[in-house]
Amino acid sequence: MRGTDGYAGWASAWDERRNEVERTYLDEAGKPVRTAYGYARWRARYDPRGNVLQTTNFDDADRPVRSKDGYARVDKTYDQRGYTLTEAYFGVDNEPLPVEVWLSQVTPCGLGEQLGLRVGDILKTYNGKEVTSAAPFTSGRRAEPRDGPARELVVLRDGKALRIMLSPGLLDIVLTTRVRTAEKQ
Numbered sequence: 001m002r003g004t005d006g007y008a009g010w011a012s013a014w015d016e017r018r019n020e021v022e023r024t025y026l027d028e029a030g031k032p033v034r035t036a037y038g039y040a041r042w043r044a045r046y047d048p049r050g051n052v053l054q055t056t057n058f059d060d061a062d063r064p065v066r067s068k069d070g071y072a073r074v075d076k077t078y079d080q081r082g083y084t085l086t087e088a089y090f091g092v093d094n095e096p097l098p099v100e101v102w103l104s105q106v107t108p109c110g111l112g113e114q115l116g117l118r119v120g121d122i123l124k125t126y127n128g129k130e131v132t133s134a135a136p137f138t139s140g141r142r143a144e145p146r147d148g149p150a151r152e153l154v155v156l157r158d159g160k161a162l163r164i165m166l167s168p169g170l171l172d173i174v175l176t177t178r179v180r181t182a183e184k185q
Contacts, residue, residue, distance in 0.1 A: 001028065002027065002028070002033075004036070005035050005036045005037065006025075006033065006034065006035040006036045007025035007026060007027065007033050007035050008026055008027055008028045008033075009025075009026045009030075010023050010024060010025050010026055011023070011024050011026060012024075015046070017046070017050060019044070019046045019050055020044065021043060021044055021045070021046070022041065022042070022043045022044070023041065023042055024040065024041040025039075025040050025041065031060070032060040032062075033060060034059055034060055034065075036068070037057075037067055037068050038057070038065065038066060038067040038068040039057035039058060039059060039065050039067055040058060040059055040060040040065075041057070041058040041059075041060075041062065042055055042056065042057050042058065043055070043056050043058070044056075047078070049078075049082060051076070051078045051082055052076060053075065053076060053077075054073065054074070054075050054076070055073065055074050056072060056073040057071075057072050057073070063092070064092040065092060066091065066092060066179075069176065069177070069178040069179060070089075070097065070178055070179025070181075071089040071090060071091065071097055071099075071179055072090060072091055072092045073089070073090040073094070074087055074088070074089050074090070075087070075088045075090070076088075076135070079139075081143075083139035083140075083142065083143065084133075084135035084136050084138075084139050085136060085139070086132075086133075086136060087132070087133035087134075087135055087136065087177065089133075089177070089179060097179045097180075098179070098180045099132065099133060099177050099178060099179055099180060100122050100123075100177070100178060100180045101122065101123040101131050101132075101133060101134045101137060101175050101176070101177050102120060102121065102122045102123070102175070102176055102178065103117055103118065103119050103120065103121045103122075103123075103155075103173050103174070103175060104119065104174050104175065104176040105119060105173060105174035106118060106119055106172070106173050106174075107172035107173065110170075110171065110172025110173070111169060111170065111171050111172050112171040112172050112173040113172070115164050115166065115171075116162075116164060117155070117164070117171070117173060118157065120157070121155040121156070121157050121162075122155060122156040122157075123137065123153065123154075123155055123175070124154045124155060124156055124161065125152075125153070125154045126140070126151060126152070126153050126154075126166075127151040127152060128152070133177045134175035134176060134177045135177075137175065138175065141166075141168070141171070144168040145168065146168050146169070147168075148167075148168045150165040150166060150167045151165070151166055152164070152165055152166075153165075153166050
């Protein structure tokens with residue numbers, strides 16, 4: 001029986017370091033099926049430390065396909081601590097895609113809510129630099145000294161830019177990187 005995500009089960013493949021390198025979502029008959037995420041299979045490549053370097057999504061005919069967030073492939077780089085430095089998003093023909101980072105969840109009573117962040121806010125700049133994907137923003141915040149200065153975050157809400165001063169620390173939010181649609185560019 002299929003769950004709400006559109007599949008009944010999955011099968012995985014692993015490399016010699018026990019990294020999951022492929023996952024195929026299956027229907028009740030054991031055949032690949034496209035899920036609510038927009039793909040039937042993904043494949044990943046890893047660096048020697050086990051960091052995911054690349055993930056590519058495929059349809060049930062094993063062709064590259066965009067996920068519900070609008071991309072077919074994501075490439076990542078990392079620093080020596082394993083924190084994500086960059087993320088780049090691509091379409092089915094390996095074309096680079098413009099992305100935005102939006103707040104998909106704000107924990108009630110958490111710091112993010114106390115500062116006025118809301119689900120749907122789009123992160124534009126932090127400390128004067130463009131926010132280009134969720135993981136580097138989170139990694140950068142994690143690397144800040146606890147006693148460091150407050151830094152400015154600019155978010156877009158209902159078409160208006162809002163400036164919020166953030167002290168170092170956890171914001172208790174969930175960020176999602178998604179492809180910008182033509183009307184949002």
